[in-house]
Amino acid sequence: MSIAKENGLSLADQVAHELRDDIIGGKLLSGMPLVESDLVRGYNASRNTVREALHLLGREGLTTYIRHKGVIVRRLTVADVRDLFMVRRTLESRAILAGKPLANQQSSGMADAIEAAELACEREDWRAFGTHSLRFHQHVVGLLHSPSFDAFFTNIVAQMRLVFSAAPDEARYQASWLERDRHIHHLLLEGHCQQAGEAMDSYLNDSERQALELLASAARH
Template identity: 30%
Template sequence: MPPRNTSQSPAVLRRKSAPEHTADLLREQITAGELQPGARIGVEKLSQSIGVSANTLREALQLLEHERLVNQELNRGIFVARITEADIRDLYAMRRLLELGTVRTARTVPPEALRALRDAIKLGDDAIADRDWSASSRATTDFHSALISIGHSERATVTMKQLMAELRLTISSVREALQMRSEFQEDRRAILARVEQGHFAAAAELLAEYLDKGERAMIEWHRQLNDSAS
């Protein structure tokens, strides 16, 4: 959801370019695990498979490189980024600044943000019941994007989207991801309840615990994946 009414905003009215549309498609493939961390991206082959020119694809990849989702290595090619443990810690530090700051300073919740939070919880419940990893991942991203939109900052919303995309680079196992979802879904439900009540300090306390737990889980998961790969 947009953080405020942007019906007259030039940024919203402007049509996306072909490279931006292509970057959106690739971003979704990367964060959904269709393009695995460390995978080499063959420009010619991929451009043909998604139906865009090689030049358009290269421009899209430049956008994703700026978002830290792909890396270009000299004389080797372009690869889907691999996230490190240090990256995870840094990402969570940034999330605390953005999310906790937004919730702690909130005074009211825009109706569209509240609807988006509730919709994200519903999507998460359905995804867990259906064992649908892709929908579960979207629900998590939707929830945190909606939470950030309480602060009415487009820049914070864009930054949050990038952070969530980077974190999802660590996810490569549907089974393990789904095992984590139910517990974190209940945490998000509790945070939403405090936000609905207007108890923002209490919501921020729950959110701080949630982020601490999420960081520990992501680091442990990342170490397990590295150990199994070595």
């Protein structure tokens, strides 16, 4: 837990950070039980620290307490998904339409996320693919140069990852997005912000429709 001290985080904040990263990384899936004793061992923390971390994640909408069952990774509803995409349109579209030139560091971050997604695609590691695709969109929000928005969007990304984890066929669900991420990055590199914004709007509309279809299919089964 030395990282907690280096970053000025409490131990509970650090455990929450690690749990959140494991959700984004696809290690903790929607509906998975979060057993205190397992977390104490897995994250090398006390029970009180783990409980506080789970409370923090509950406030962020990433975990849910079920009476007589304990804490689980949250299952998202149709209303949750619609709300997530409303947030994504607000932040990602605004970031693109702000029209600021793409700095080398920002472009490199996007390119690295796309390259990592390509490698994951080649390995057919669709869990990793979804994570890297979401990292690309974090870099898009990063164009706003707002640490507060960056922190807030990390939570949105974690919730989106829970949507992906409900897909019975992640290959079919994920594979089509790589080329569209690459296209948006290319438009940003060329300074075509209006076109990039339109491409992002189309991307998010299609992504929302697919996510809602996924939830409807999961509910039927």
